[in-house]
Amino acid sequence: MSTGSAVPASLHRVSDVESLEAIIGRTPDMVMMKQLDALDDGCRRLLAASPIAGVGFRDLEGRPHTTLVGGVAGFVQVDSPQRISFDLPVDGPFPADRSGVSFVFLLPGIGETLRLNGSAAARSGRRLAVNVEEAYIHCARCVLRSDLWEDPQPGSTAQPVDGNGPLADPKVAEFLASAPFLVLSSQNAGGASDTSPRGDQRGFARILDDRTVAVPDRRGNQRADTFRNLLSDPRISAGVLVPGRADILHLSGTAFLTDDPALLARLAVGGTVPHAALIINVEQASLRTSETLRTARVWDHSAHVNGAAIPDMMVLAAKHLSTNRSGGTKAKATRLAVTPLGAFPDLARRLIDFGYRRQLRSEGYAVAPQKPLRHCSVRLVGRLPHGLRRTLQRLCRDVSSSFARWADTIEGTLAPDDRRAPREVRVVEVLHETADAVTLTLEDVSGALFEFRPGQFFTLIVQIDGRSVRRPYSASSVPRTARLTLTIKRIAGGRCSVYLNDTARADDRLRLLGPSGSFGVEDPATAGPELVLIAGGSGITPLMSIIRAVLAANAESRLTLLYGDRSDHRRRPPKYDGRTRARASRHGRRRSRPIATRSGPVQRPADAVLLHRWDLRRMSGETCQG
Structure with a gap:
């Protein structure tokens, strides 16, 4: 049976940094702080233990390549803290002088990897010297997803692929169907190179047609170097591995990132979709025997690295982070938090x-x-x-x-962060709380209830000017009901918040991910007889969900809310306007009294805080809704 072409003609391309960060998120400071610009003793010990590495570069004609180097432990010679040298494969290309070169060093049996980025410094025959510019530890998630170092499993059967493109070769298709691991190499417009590992279930690199492969991207360290590079230079190469085999599949071509929901649904694992997919337009594909793989014995458990003989790689990463002296107060706090790990x-x-x-x-x-x-x-x-x-x-x-x-x-009872396929929701009501805040009441078009913990947030996916924009907003409604309310504060210059405040209408269709987040109340019924809640600005929103859920579970609960805001009119707390006061008065369940206010210019930090105290004793969940 032929797969035919499965590439949607209208596949959305992520084409700018803002759209990329809306999907992947911004790179956390902690991730960048663990990066070194020279090799320390820990890195040198890892290099001495590693028998193999994936390496990426551009050849003299500018063509991208990803291949394997090594064969024995310690194949890399550390010439200085900022220079290494090694032998390139005899039958392979070599990088142009002073061009970007990047590595991912594998340690068989170990989940984490060591990544190095630098530039070609000198070459003598097949011996290449590389100046080290970046070194950091990469987490074990991709290796764990792929079961890379476990016993090899039987290969999968590939479906025939129509066409005459490079992926129509049955050997190539069969290899991809069995592969759980690959390394990707890319460069930015300035020539800086990056080689990144990817691992998942066998066959995760899905053939869409005779020239196109889709590689799911799941949660990682959020560096997103590959995707950032592709925004300025779409050329890419990959080396694909199958455990137990001594050959490597080389792919090269161009690529882009997409968040197309229909495609992502096809790449789901256990009903959970990836947040994005890399689409590779394959120009060349070649399957070759790798002498490096054969001599390195990476699939032989008896040859695996002894974990006790090397530094724990994540503890080493924490050490690298703790010795980084860059940044301000936040960086200092991060260093303080990770220092005890060593x-x-x-x-x-x-x-x-x-x-x-x-x-x-x-x-x-x-x-x-x-x-x-x-x-x-x-x-x-x-x-x-x-x-x-x-x-x-x-x-x-x-x-x-x-x-x-x-x-x-x-272990078995943790509620997972929701990474499932987006659900389609309909806007039932649009309530303009203030001049710069709107509450959307949503219903799932399938009629499903909204399950979440009070205090959690959902991610709205909105199409704005042909681009998919994702933004998180806290729920303000009670869980396990057919309607979900999200309150959205207008942010100056904010693409999504401005759009929703200005254009959202009843019967609009949106997509929704979630719930997510760990803030909140696990069980409202056992929250206690009296709670004190403190919020500032739009931080009131998740507390409204907590208030409603707690009072719905125990009407005798007494809740005290301390709320701070910058003004007492334009930005009143959501749901606490005149309509809600009137309704509460009718029910006799709620008293509201401002206990400290100040208007005019802010003179001191305390002057900016307006405190409101609400005695919410015996207030029902219905009373809160407005």
Whole structure:
């Protein structure tokens, strides 16, 4: 049976940084702070243990290439903290002088990878020297998704592909259908190179027609180097691997990113869709035997790297972050938060692995039971009294064991972040709360209820001028009902908030992702008899959902809300206008009294705060709605 062409003619292309960040998110400061500009002792130890790396570059004609280098552990020679050298494959191309070169170093049996970016410095025969410009640890998610280092599984059967393009070759199609892992290489307009790993279930790189492959992009470190590079230079190359095989599939062509919902739905895992997909227009595809793969013995478990002989890579990443002296107050706080990880490596590893498992479960992957945690080893720096040292060590072991029990208890009960296919919703009502805030009441077109925890947010997907724009907005309604309310504050220059405030109408159709977020109340029925809630500005919105849910579960609850805003008229708290006051008065359930106000120019930080206290005792959920 032929697959024919499956590329939608109107496939949306992400073409600017704003649209990219609306999908992927902005790169967190923490991610960039763990990057080094020279190799430290930890990086050198990893290079000494790595037998193989994916490398990307452009040849003398500017054609993109991704291939494998190495064959034995320590194949890279560290000439200095900012220069390495190695041998290129005998039968392969080589990069142009001073052009970008990038690596992803694999350590068989280990989830994390080491990534290096730099430029070609000198070449003698097949020996290439590279100046190191960036070095950082890459997380293990793609390796875990792909089961790269597990026992090889039987290959999948590929469907025939019509046409005469490079993907119509049955051997190429079969290889892609069996492959769970690949590395992608790209460059930006300035020639800086990046090589990035991708891993997923077998056959995740989906053939759409004889010249097109779709590669799902799931949650990662949000650097998004590949996608940022493609915005200025669409040329790309890839090296595709199948565990147990000694050949590599080389692909090259051009690529772009899309968030087309119909295509993403086809790439779902366990009903959970990726947030985007990379579309590669393949110009060349060649399947070749790799001497590097054969000699490196990466599929032989007996040759895998001994994890105890190398630094824990995520603890090493935390060390790199903690020694980064860039940034201001936020950067200092980040360094302070991660510094203790180096003292408790086993506990840190348990936390990191738990985070991996939680995320993979939320993405729809089946996750095997977690292995028990060994006692935490402690590195205590400096001279301490013997009794204090032993006390601290016992405390660390207790913390480690407690965390292990906690993780095992909640492992199977965590509510996943919603990464499923967007649901289509209809706008039922548009309520202009103030001059710069609007509340949308939404219904699922399928009639499904909205399940979420009070305090969580949803992501609206809105088409604006032909572009898909995503923005998160907190729910202000009660969970498990047929209607969801989202209150949207107008942000000066904000594309989505301005658009919705000005143009949203009843019967409009939108798409919705979520719920997401960890803020809120797990069980409103057990929230307690009295709660104090504090909010400022539009932060009132998620608290409205909490207030309604708590009072719906326990009408005797007493809630005190302290609210701060910059003015007492133009930006009143959503739902607390005259209509709501009148309704509350009729029910006799609510009293509202401002306890501190100030108008005029702001003189001190405290002057900007307007405090309102509402005695919400016995106020019903219905009373809150306006």
